[in-house]
Amino acid sequence: MRKMTMRRAFTVSFLRSNPLLLSHSSGNSAVVALDNHYYFNSSSSSSCCVFTSTFHVYAISHFSTNPNPTHARLKQLLLEKSKSGFDKLDDALAVFDKMLHRKPLLPVISFNQLLAALVKMKEHSVAVSLFKDMCVKGIPVDLFTFNTAINCFCHLNRVDYAFSLLAGTIKRGFHPDVVTYTTLIRGLISQDNPAEAQLLFTNLIRFKLIQPNVVTYTTIINGLCKRGHISTAVMLFRYMEKKGCKPNTVTYSTLIDCLCKLRLVDQALGLLHEMTKKGITPNVITYSSLIQGLCDFNRWQDVNQLLSEMNTRNISPDVYTFNILVDAYGKEGMINDVEDVIEFMNQRGQHPDVVTYNALMDGYCLRGAVDKALAVLETTMKKRGIVPNIRTYNILINGYCKKLKVDRAVDLFQQLPREGLSPTIHTYTTILQGYFLTGRHVEARKFFKEKMMLNKALTLDNFTCSILLHGLCQNRFVVEALSFFDTMLSAGLIPNICIYSTLIDGLSKNGHLEKARSLFDNLPLKGLRPDVKTYTMMIQAYCHDGLLNDANELFLKMEANGCLPNDVTYNTLIRGFFHNKKYNEAGVLMDEMCARGFSADASTASALLDLLKSQEQNPALLALRKKFLT
DNA sequence: TTAGGGTTAG
Numbered sequence: 001m002r003k004m005t006m007r008r009a010f011t012v013s014f015l016r017s018n019p020l021l022l023s024h025s026s027g028n029s030a031v032v033a034l035d036n037h038y039y040f041n042s043s044s045s046s047s048c049c050v051f052t053s054t055f056h057v058y059a060i061s062h063f064s065t066n067p068n069p070t071h072a073r074l075k076q077l078l079l080e081k082s083k084s085g086f087d088k089l090d091d092a093l094a095v096f097d098k099m100l101h102r103k104p105l106l107p108v109i110s111f112n113q114l115l116a117a118l119v120k121m122k123e124h125s126v127a128v129s130l131f132k133d134m135c136v137k138g139i140p141v142d143l144f145t146f147n148t149a150i151n152c153f154c155h156l157n158r159v160d161y162a163f164s165l166l167a168g169t170i171k172r173g174f175h176p177d178v179v180t181y182t183t184l185i186r187g188l189i190s191q192d193n194p195a196e197a198q199l200l201f202t203n204l205i206r207f208k209l210i211q212p213n214v215v216t217y218t219t220i221i222n223g224l225c226k227r228g229h230i231s232t233a234v235m236l237f238r239y240m241e242k243k244g245c246k247p248n249t250v251t252y253s254t255l256i257d258c259l260c261k262l263r264l265v266d267q268a269l270g271l272l273h274e275m276t277k278k279g280i281t282p283n284v285i286t287y288s289s290l291i292q293g294l295c296d297f298n299r300w301q302d303v304n305q306l307l308s309e310m311n312t313r314n315i316s317p318d319v320y321t322f323n324i325l326v327d328a329y330g331k332e333g334m335i336n337d338v339e340d341v342i343e344f345m346n347q348r349g350q351h352p353d354v355v356t357y358n359a360l361m362d363g364y365c366l367r368g369a370v371d372k373a374l375a376v377l378e379t380t381m382k383k384r385g386i387v388p389n390i391r392t393y394n395i396l397i398n399g400y401c402k403k404l405k406v407d408r409a410v411d412l413f414q415q416l417p418r419e420g421l422s423p424t425i426h427t428y429t430t431i432l433q434g435y436f437l438t439g440r441h442v443e444a445r446k447f448f449k450e451k452m453m454l455n456k457a458l459t460l461d462n463f464t465c466s467i468l469l470h471g472l473c474q475n476r477f478v479v480e481a482l483s484f485f486d487t488m489l490s491a492g493l494i495p496n497i498c499i500y501s502t503l504i505d506g507l508s509k510n511g512h513l514e515k516a517r518s519l520f521d522n523l524p525l526k527g528l529r530p531d532v533k534t535y536t537m538m539i540q541a542y543c544h545d546g547l548l549n550d551a552n553e554l555f556l557k558m559e560a561n562g563c564l565p566n567d568v569t570y571n572t573l574i575r576g577f578f579h580n581k582k583y584n585e586a587g588v589l590m591d592e593m594c595a596r597g598f599s600a601d602a603s604t605a606s607a608l609l610d611l612l613k614s615q616e617q618n619p620a621l622l623a624l625r626k627k628f629l630t
Numbered sequence: 631t632t633a634g635g636g637t638t639a640g
Binding site: 078079116150154184214217218323324359431 | 631632633636638
């Protein structure tokens with residue numbers, strides 16, 4: 001409650017007293033099922049084949065400008081649209097059509113600007129079609145045109161075509177430049193091919209093809225960050241400086257964001273300090289990343305401090321910044337603050353978007369107010385013309401499943417095609433979990449086999465598999481679970497520690513302790529380290545079967561292996577001692593648990609009270625009650 | 631006129 005007061009003070013009064021802050025407006029494996037067995041279908045579908053399509057028909061234009069603009073007007077229009085994009089795709093196509101029939105032909109720069117406008121609109125596929133059309137019709141092109149087309153192919157995840165076009169560029173007598181190669185490096189990284197990206201970068205330097213610039217380095221640093229190689233990213237960051245290439249705001253922001261996402265927010269703040277000391281100005285992106293990093297730790301005063309700093313520097317928070325705040329408050333259950341921020345955004349012309357409303361709806365759902373969340377979709381969003389996306393529906397579906405209203409969730413799921421939305425793996429997994437949560441395992445298994453396994457567009461991941469394995473084990477379908485586990489392995493899915501923990505738990509609870517123990521013992525062979533949950537589950541399994549020595553030994557071993565027991569681990573072993581009448585050992589462990597700042601949970605307390613009921617005079621139990629239940 | 635950074639889900 002105290003936190004709530006502090007937070008509300010922050011949101012309302014802080015933002016209102018800083019008007020400057022708001023000064024501007026505005027796997028491809030599919031699976032098939034037969035009987036109770038699960039089979040992966042290894043065929044994968046490649047979806048994108050943009051370059052082979054020819055652009056034939058231009059949609060009827062709704063373009064409302066002069067139907068016959070002068071050359072100068074057209075050039076001016078293209079210059080403007082290359083920066084902002086056209087409002088409608090049809091408008092861009094109509095302009096292209098006009099340009100094709102212009103005599104004399106407009107300069108190549110105008111065509112390049114049209115392609116740039118399409119890129120701004122994220123219409124990469126259309127840009128590629130127009131580029132092809134230009135080539136076919138003999139419209140002059142230059143290196144800018146090729147670079148843009150190469151970039152479009154990279155955005156369409158067709159780096160292979162991008163490289164073909166690189167060959168085409170050279171064949172046409174152009175010399176690919178640093179932009180060409182930086183684009184290709186980004187394409188390789190985004191297609192999860194960092195080795196090729198590194199090779200290209202090394203060769204470019206070795207053969208002196210280009211001198212990498214700040215964008216090249218930043219692109220690679222970002223790629224490294226996104227793949228979790230932060231230390232290599234930092235090394236490259238220092239290396240570029242050594243090579244005389246000065247990092248800029250984007251470079252620093254990239255690293256700062258990465259550090260924040262790794263929860264190293266103080267190091268990120270250190271970089272903010274470093275950049276400002278060097279005279280490199282942070283911008284709204286830099287601050288938004290840091291604000292998010294601080295929100296993750298509930299460091300509200302520091303968030304306040306940064307917002308104040310932004311105000312001093314005349315940097316206005318944008319929709320991203322506000323969405324970060326809305327999401328953070330929503331996750332903390334501070335729904336009043338969420339509503340305040342949204343109202344504030346509206347007042348200041350920073351219009352909430354689908355991300356804002358999704359965060360609001362998620363906040364409602366976390367408090368169990370799913371109907372209120374649905375009202376946001378059906379009234380506010382509709383009224384404001386904000387189109388819901390699949391996440392909007394996933395939030396509602398999840399909300400209903402958590403409230404055990406699975407039928408309502410399925411209704412929404414069935415509504416998706418009418419809304420023009422395709423369910424994602426999140427949608428399916430939520431419903432699967434909903435069925436298991438409500439004990440409807442027959443429907444859960446049917447849903448998985450019929451809707452998920454047969455769906456070639458769906459790539460199952462470890463999270464989904466763990467939900468299925470847990471549900472199967474919980475309902476005593478151990479053989480089916482093991483069969484599915486084998487299927488996962490043969491399909492090439494590499495199980496993570498969660499999968500093994502789920503199986504170890506499921507097996508031991510279904511009387512297969514030895515199988516569970518074998519899986520546990522073989523984890524190092526799989527290159528996996530048990531985490532605190534895995535250890536705790538195995539300890540629980542031993543306790544359940546009365547193997548107190550094994551449980552205690554493992555308890556001691558986990559800490560020796562660098563894995564600290566948590567409150568669940570302590571309570572599990574303590575209850576194990578209770579059930580095996582080892583009251584003194586339980587007492588010693590309870591002392592240790594309290595010394596570490598943990599306490600007996602409800603289940604442990606209840607177990608102790610039950611024991612006291614039947615053994616009222618047991619001195620060891622009386623001592624425990626005196627010590628821990630007063 | 632072309633290349634790089636930030637927000638929401640199971």
